[in-house]
Amino acid sequence: MNIVLQLNDVNTYVDHYHILQGVSFQVPENEVTILLGRNGAGKSTTLRSIMRMAPAKSGEIILFGESTKARNTHEISNKGVSYIPENLGIFNSLTVEENMRIAAKHGGLNYERLNWIFGIFPEIKKFWYWPADRLSGGQKQMLAISRALIEPTKLLIMDEPSKGLAPFIVDLLLEVLQELKQLKTTMLIVEHDFRFATSIGDHVVVMDNGRVVYQAPVAEFSSNDDLQKTYLGLSLSSQNE
Amino acid sequence: MNKLKLRHSDLPTPIGIAWWTHQDTAAWLLIPCIMVVFLGCIPDMSSWLTLTVAGLATGMMLFIMTAGFNLVFGLMGVLNFGHSVFISLGAYCGFVVVNQNIPALMYDNIYLNLLLVASAAVFAMIIVSIVAVIFERLLIRRVYKNELMQILVTIGGLIVIEQVIYMIWGSESVIVPKPLALRGGWSSGDFVFEKYRILALVTGLLLFGSLLLIFKKTKIGLLIRAGVENREMVESFGYNVSMLFTAVFVAGAALAALGGVLWSFHEEEVSAQLGQSMMVAVFIIAICGGLGSIMGCFVTALLVGLLSNYVGYIAQDFVHYSTITLMIVILIWRPRGLIPLNK
Numbered sequence: 097m098n099i100v101l102q103l104n105d106v107n108t109y110v111d112h113y114h115i116l117q118g119v120s121f122q123v124p125e126n127e128v129t130i131l132l133g134r135n136g137a138g139k140s141t142t143l144r145s146i147m148r149m150a151p152a153k154s155g156e157i158i159l160f161g162e163s164t165k166a167r168n169t170h171e172i173s174n175k176g177v178s179y180i181p182e183n184l185g186i187f188n189s190l191t192v193e194e195n196m197r198i199a200a201k202h203g204g205l206n207y208e209r210l211n212w213i214f215g216i217f218p219e220i221k222k223f224w225y226w227p228a229d230r231l232s233g234g235q236k237q238m239l240a241i242s243r244a245l246i247e248p249t250k251l252l253i254m255d256e257p258s259k260g261l262a263p264f265i266v267d268l269l270l271e272v273l274q275e276l277k278q279l280k281t282t283m284l285i286v287e288h289d290f291r292f293a294t295s296i297g298d299h300v301v302v303m304d305n306g307r308v309v310y311q312a313p314v315a316e317f318s319s320n321d322d323l324q325k326t327y328l329g330l331s332l333s334s335q336n337e
Numbered sequence: 338m339n340k341l342k343l344r345h346s347d348l349p350t351p352i353g354i355a356w357w358t359h360q361d362t363a364a365w366l367l368i369p370c371i372m373v374v375f376l377g378c379i380p381d382m383s384s385w386l387t388l389t390v391a392g393l394a395t396g397m398m399l400f401i402m403t404a405g406f407n408l409v410f411g412l413m414g415v416l417n418f419g420h421s422v423f424i425s426l427g428a429y430c431g432f433v434v435v436n437q438n439i440p441a442l443m444y445d446n447i448y449l450n451l452l453l454v455a456s457a458a459v460f461a462m463i464i465v466s467i468v469a470v471i472f473e474r475l476l477i478r479r480v481y482k483n484e485l486m487q488i489l490v491t492i493g494g495l496i497v498i499e500q501v502i503y504m505i506w507g508s509e510s511v512i513v514p515k516p517l518a519l520r521g522g523w524s525s526g527d528f529v530f531e532k533y534r535i536l537a538l539v540t541g542l543l544l545f546g547s548l549l550l551i552f553k554k555t556k557i558g559l560l561i562r563a564g565v566e567n568r569e570m571v572e573s574f575g576y577n578v579s580m581l582f583t584a585v586f587v588a589g590a591a592l593a594a595l596g597g598v599l600w601s602f603h604e605e606e607v608s609a610q611l612g613q614s615m616m617v618a619v620f621i622i623a624i625c626g627g628l629g630s631i632m633g634c635f636v637t638a639l640l641v642g643l644l645s646n647y648v649g650y651i652a653q654d655f656v657h658y659s660t661i662t663l664m665i666v667i668l669i670w671r672p673r674g675l676i677p678l679n680k
Contacts, residue, residue: 149569170573181570185567185569187562190566197556197559
């Protein structure tokens with residue numbers, strides 16, 4: 097099993113706050129790793145550290161076998177990493193089309209791929225010339241995912257992709273991610289929706305207070321209510337009730 | 338490859354073109370409004386016409402000087418007080434070219450004279466661009482996101498470059514005569530249509546058109562607009578925003594140099610204080626136009642140019658008050674600027 101991404105004892109500070117306190121975990125190739133944890137556990141900061149938007153003060157992040165210490169955000173992205181932040185990072189002053197053009201970093205838009213995206217999210221085609229700030233929350237989420245998909249990606253990093261979405265859009269999103277999984281796309285997803293996480297994930301990494309407190313295959317974690325209650329304060333069975 | 342065909346019928350209810358809104362129309366209408374208002378205040382039609390052309394030409398030169406400052410402020414969040422020294426340095430570089438080609442200056446041939454002005458402008462833009470690269474790499478890069486340090490560091494840089502100007506050209510102002518074929522103008526009754534103002538008008542319009550095209554139609558323009566909104570996100574798509582910032586900074590400085598050259602021919606003299614004397618107008622135009630907004634900058638520059646010419650004719654002492662009043666009115670009406678970039 098190849099390892100796409102590896103974090104070794106990563107410590108990150110945001111201003112004077114010590115947010116990540118020795119985070120270590122791995123993301124295997126062609127699999128989906130889910131990062132779980134309560135609010136404030138350091139999940140988003142972990143993703144930002146990987147992208148070097150919040151650079152780690154110590155420790156090591158190895159991406160595709162190479163340390164990212166001397167790399168900038170754009171260099172990490174050009175290694176084939178797509179990142180969707182929690183706030184989606186939509187350029188509101190630009191149109192949907194312009195948002196997509198920015199994401200197509202290697203030349204122009206790939207129309208074949210674009211048609212594939214339109215098949216998944218017809219809304220993107222419908223609102224193609226609209227300013228992005230006129231889109232609803234769900235449509236912005238679709239745009240953010242579409243931007244991440246417009247170019248082939250080796251590692252897709254998503255911060256709470258199902259946040260604030262209507263249930264039917266969450267189901268649609270799950271279908272898209274399943275399709276990507278079948279296309280052997282490696283993914284690292286921060287997710288609060290436990291059911292969403294278990295239906296797509298292969299591995300789970302649980303964080304608490306800036307540390308990794310548990311990691312295992314999803315099946316193992318989802319079958320153990322006690323572990324879920326201990327680390328997340330809730331369990332899959334209680335969510336189902 | 339399966340080419341995508343997007344039809345207008347695919348779109349829902351039209352909501353207007355994304356980059357043109359009613360707000361923009363209202364802002365552009367201020368220009369004819371101000372003209373009409375002063376048509377009533379200036380009894381003589383010929384004088385009004387002369388002042389209008391002069392005001393528009395002044396506005397164009399102000400736009401050229403401000404566009405770069407506005408871009409740097411809007412995109413990079415850098416308040417570059419050193420911008421004024423790029424105007425002065427550009428003007429002096431233009432003077433060097435003119436000084437070496439006095440015979441061409443005195444030759445009554447419009448093409449030769451235009452070539453001389455163009456050579457002065459290109460030389461000034463190249464030299465100032467080189468200085469700007471050093472300025473950005475040495476000073477600006479260290480103070481991104483630290484506004485207080487930006488003010489201190491850019492003022493420091495300004496003082497250093499200004500002292501270099503004094504060392505090279507002395508503290509006395511130098512004469513930059515207009516090329517012979519660009520002096521004077523055409524007159525009809527009291528109306529005077531100065532040739533040099535036409536050159537300023539055309540240059541300003543060409544520059545405005547080019548900048549709009551770059552911003553709306555090219556990938557680099559798209560990245561600049563996106564970078565103004567969210568630099569981090571542009572970087573996460575694999576673009577080197579740091580290089581983009583340097584390019585914008587250098588382009589801004591080159592535009593300042595062009596503005597300096599045009600202004601020096603207009604005033605027919607250059608001093609090290611030239612840039613600083615323009616900075617109040619530059620600040621007002623940048624803030625009132627909307628940070629990073631080329632269109633806002635253009636409209637406001639024309640308004641300032643027109644207003645200062647009209648008021649200067651009626652009551653010379655009130656020119657500065659009129660510009661400040663314009664700023665107050667615009668900012669009360671639209672606190673984010675006349676045509677903000679992010680509508």
